[in-house]
Amino acid sequence: MQVSVETTSNIERHMTIGVPAQEIDQAVQKRLQETARTVRLNGFRPGKVPMSVVKRRFGESVRQEIVGEIMRDNYVKALKEQDLNPAGWPRFEPKTMEEGKDLEFVAIFEVLPEIELGDLSAVTIEKPQADVADADIDTMIDNLRTQQATMKSVKRKCKNKDIAVIDFKGTIDGEEFEGGTAEKHRLTLGSDQMIPGFEKAIVGSKAGEELEIDLTFPEDYHNEELKGKPVKFQITIHEVEEPQLPELNAEFFKKFGIEAEDEAAFRVEVKKNMERELKQAVSNKVKNDVVDALLSSTEFDVPASLVDQEIDRLRQDAVQRFGGQMDFKQLPKEIFEEQATRRVKTGLLFQEVVKKNELTADAEKVEEKIQEIASTYEQPEEVIAHFNSSPEQKSQIESTVLEDAVVEYVLGQAQVTEKAMKYEEAIQAGQTQR
Known part of the structure; x- marks a missing residue:
């Protein structure tokens, strides 16, 4: 096996490997003999297929298989010989593969970079x-209770943390826009799910009321077409639900x-x-x-x-x-x-x-x-x-x-x-x- 290595960048290497034709031919012949002992072809008894027939039927595919194996094996050997540490599997580019001639191929791969750690003293x-303060624990327990809360319909004016069941329709210059309309939407007030001003306008209203509000989409809104646009919403409040927090007991x-x-x-x-x-x-x-x-x-x-x-x-x-x-x-x-x-x-x-x-x-x-x-x-x-x-x-x-x-x-x-x-x-x- 002949090996030469070309450095094409800091981490890329082109390694040219030559393998004698005799090594290829011997491996191909051995594999064909193994094939002849096991192959089943119509008109021949098992193990009695003539080598000429086996070679004609399987010679090309066996040779390609052997060449692939030899390229992989010799690549691994060459890495050890050249003391190279590859970063991944290579790309093989055969230069000569003709039967009877020495095999020559190039393995193109990257090596792990040489790293010189920088000065960390100025970082x-x-x-x-x-x-964890008592107030943090209070907030956490409130959140846990909210997660387990059940909802109860109420007749009073809605406030933050209530759920308002609403229909809404948004228009820009009198035209509806995609995503601006919903029916029976359950909105938790104070959750900031909607654009600024939307939830605040609903707080203080009751079931059965209808509202019309003018707002403006934020300049950093995720939809490019709606950024900074003035919008009018018509809102119908169907129901107001109040969270019923569970008791702090063993079951909870x-x-x-x-x-x-x-x-x-x-x-x-x-x-x-x-x-x-x-x-x-x-x-x-x-x-x-x-x-x-x-x-x-x-x-x-x-x-x-x-x-x-x-x-x-x-x-x-x-x-x-x-x-x-x-x-x-x-x-x-x-x-x-x-x-x-x-x-x-x-x-x-x-x-x-x-x-x-x-x-x-x-x-x-x-x-x-x-x-x-x-x-x-x-x-x-x-x-x-x-x-x-x-x-x-x-x-x-x-x-x-x-x-x-x-x-x-x-x-x-x-x-x-x-x-x-x-x-x-x-x-x-x-x-x-x-």
Whole structure:
């Protein structure tokens, strides 16, 4: 096998490989002999088909099969010989394939980039500092009660948090527009589902009333054709419903998987859950900032093959989220390109930090992470046993712990500032996706 490598860019390589004709011919002959022993053809007994017939019938397809196998095998050998680390599978371009001649082909592929980590000492990372206050617990319990509320029809004037059952028709310059008309629409007042001013105009009205209001679509409205346009709505109020909040009792508590006899005990459990969410939100926010710091301080070429693989994963995930009723390839690749590129660059940067600093997944921290996950389940001991008996599941936890180690390393290099936040602010900061 003869090998030569041409560097066509920082990460692309063209590797030309030559394989002697004798190697091809011997492999083809051996495969044809195997075929002759097993093939069934009319007019011949099994195993008695003449080699000339076998070659005439199967020679071309067998040769193509053998050439494909030899190209793959020799490509793998050449990688080891040349000490190359490919980023994905190559594209093969045969140069000579004629029978009786040496095989020569080019493997075109990308290698993993050489990454020189940038200076992180000037990077500033903001870490939220927040606590779960009594008022936050009150708000959370109110939200939980609202989720379980039943509705009761009332004759009074409507107010925020009521549901108004309405018909509405919107017109612009006297003409109706798409999406501007509905019947028996259930609108929660104060939810800001409609454009500014719509819900406020209904508050204070009663069932049976008809309203006519003039509003203006916001300049940042999602429909380009309606941005900034004046609109007139005719509204008929059919019914007003008032939420009936459930009592705070053991039956209500059980709906959220909490065994508690009174409100005080329920509040303790709600606070624990909120503190877990807060901790995760802070962790997410800091990790996003760490990723941003690594990306902004380090420049390198990203293998397109890895980005394409990640795009396909994102497309498959998107299809599954929407019920899996279509081929993921129908989704445009461009929609996912930016996110996929960020993910690939992040993965390569994290790998480089791990390698350069010889970071490992600490066994104690792996166990702590498993215990933390298990604590959110009703039978934590079963969850722990599941992780400990499943190498694949445990490996995922080890990867998470290793990512945490990278984050801690970067935090140790960067300038970390703390920012006081309210609970909701910190939760929202941790939910921001980049």
